[in-house]
Amino acid sequence: MKSKNSRLQTLRMLISSQELCCQDDVLKALAKEGYVVTQATLSRDMKQLKVAKATSLGGKYFYVLPNETMYKRVSSPKSAAEMLLNSGFVSVNFSGNMGVIKTRPGYASSLAYNIDNGGLSSILGTIAGDDTIFIVVKEGARHSDVVEELRNVIPDIK
Template sequence: MTTNTSAKSRIAALKKLLEAGLATTQEEICDELHKMNFDITQSTVSRDLRRLGAARLVNPSGETIYKLPNQLNPSKSVSVTDSVSSGLLGLIKDIKHNGYIIVIHTTPGSASLIAKHIDDVQPNGILGTIAGDDTIFVIPSAKDQAENTIQAIQAEFEKN
């Protein structure tokens, strides 16, 4: 049996697993990829999931599964503004601040995806982000700039 070592083919196989909804844990993903003759570790799976922007969500039957960004079905019942929620904006429940730190609440499993997007586009005024499962801390680059930074974040997500 030949082991497949191509990163491109591994990523393609991982995408197929995610699209099929067969990805409940990283260990399970490793097992499935081993069945496809990929010699892979959990840490490689973790890095690949992060690169793909995969989010860990709870499906209707209560199982935790990994999904690709294009598979996410944003909730239409929550939004930050009165504008039409689309794309990633629909995953954001609310944004609050205390003048120093901005807290973004998201749908479960979406915080890493939203934080990665914020880090990638780096709207003016952001030093960095820290993401949990459904909460993101955003650190503005200047004291008392939280309100302006929130507006920059909202503008970024409204255009996607």
């Protein structure tokens, strides 16, 4: 029997790497990894990990892991309309076929999701942290072309 810590680590990996929409999807994904658990156990595990549901750009709900910055209180909160005006983008820099996009805290994950799903032909993929996105640029792509493609996803990029 596999340990609970191992199961929780696998659950974290599955939730962060796939768009799992319901507990049945999560149970099936865990079973593929060798963890056969009940729905009640899964619910307790998800509660312990503070798993939440988020919405994709297409309006589909899926599970996400918490981001520490989501729980920090802001002294002067902005309205939703104000927040939607800002993509959170700060800067982009390149070295060879790698790039680093800096964002405001908490914005990297959603921007990386938009980049990965934006059909950008010059970017192979992303890895997001809290305020940093690592991008891999296709061999031979010019940095200026990458920035131009990123404008389709991040309008305030310079």
